[in-house]
Amino acid sequence: MNFSISLTVNGVRREVGLDDPRVTLLDLLRERLHLTGTKKGCDRGQCGACTVLVDGRRINACLALALSQDGAEVLTIEGVARGDQLHPVQAAFIAHDGFQCGFCTPGQIMSAIGLIGEGQAGGDPERVREGMSGNLCRCGAYAGITEAVIEAQEKLAAPARRRSA
């Protein structure tokens, strides 16, 4: 059976034909659209390496059937920088050593962008750690990750405060 779905990925509308209904959003991104920034760690929803934003919400792409995402807007790590200008979360991960090997980093960054957008954690380190608990880092860069998320959250909140002042 052949299927066709329409997705907006990193701002670009894509029509994707699928010859198999079993394809996950993760496999569609990596193997059909060749966006390999999104990583396949456990492929079972346990590690968070595949985190992307779908319609603005962070989810595990490995546990999302591609066919179910028909019509969705997807944001991956490839879509967060503006040209050479890093997203504030990317810059903060570099500034705070929020990684070593880097395999979990795209998922960490997408999760952090989602967390900041959710607006529940603020600058409370305990809430940030809990809010990032769906992303495992085998290098153990958690301290740097927490600092990076808090700093990026402050930077992203600052323009909003100025506008509201």
Added chain:
Amino acid sequence: MNLFDYVRPASVAEAIAAASEPGAAYLAAGTNLLDLMKGGMSRPMRLVDLSRLPGLDRIDHLPDGSVRIGALVRNADLAHDAAFARSYPAIAEALLSGASPQLRNAATVGGNLLQRTRCAYFYDVASACNKRQPGAGCDARGGENRLHAVLGWSEACIATHPSDFCVPLVALDAVVEIEGSSGRREMALEALHRLPGDTPHRESALAPGDLIVALRLPSEARAFAPHARYLKLRERTSYAFALVSAAAAFHIEDGAIGAARLALGGVAAKPWRARAAEAVLAGARPGDEVFRRAAEAALADARPSGDNAFKIELARRVVRRALALAAAGTPARVPALPASPFSSAPGAIHGV
């Protein structure tokens, strides 16, 4: 993962018709089902994708004070609905103690109710499991079973129900609305999940094609909001299933407990309402002595199903602590570590 036929119905009636065929399964977010299919534990012939069904993603606060939650409402959206969290704080806390933020953003209310056990032998297709394959036997008996059931288990199955959400729901008399080929009906959530007996593969009271369309909480449940908590013991602080959990709620009138609600998670194949303990608490002045007696009553029928006798004493202590927390009053905001014993000890700082 086995190959399957994919159907995306446009209405509830179409969905029920498509799912009434043998081998069909409903797909909502898929956070549990796709995992089970990847491991070969579930092998549906047809997936009926519910994600586009209209009208099932609403939270309606009804004029009579009850709330009706559509089956496709996401776990995170329910937990962060301000009016819902104010009225049912223990449910919000339970939701936020479960899974990870990514999973809560996707997972639905209906899917949470129907998630499968995380028994390692159910998950390992090389092991014997009566739930996966009726009559195959149970390798959890005599295996690694320190996490398994201490209440309501049978020789055929000692698995537990993994949901946090269901525990305060069953304490607060939640009702599920079901549509099926014979029309619409409703039942108490407490009656939805079955104990294993000789048929552990029959996990719920649903018939083939039955679709949970909504969950309702009665208006009376709101009266527990000032004294309602969920407490969850796990082997790590975040992103883990419960070893043992408890939802506790009171009305306190003139310093005495008017009505009490108590349910346990992680101890049985269903969320476990502890009515005998509620009876012990009703009319008493809150305090550790009566909490201790309530905990004894809640676990009176418990027995180990393997290397898990410790869970019985752990469950008593979790009940006592949950009751003490509920008596102390619902916090203004869900703690940074939802349902964690670390955040409930005054002044405790965890993870620093």
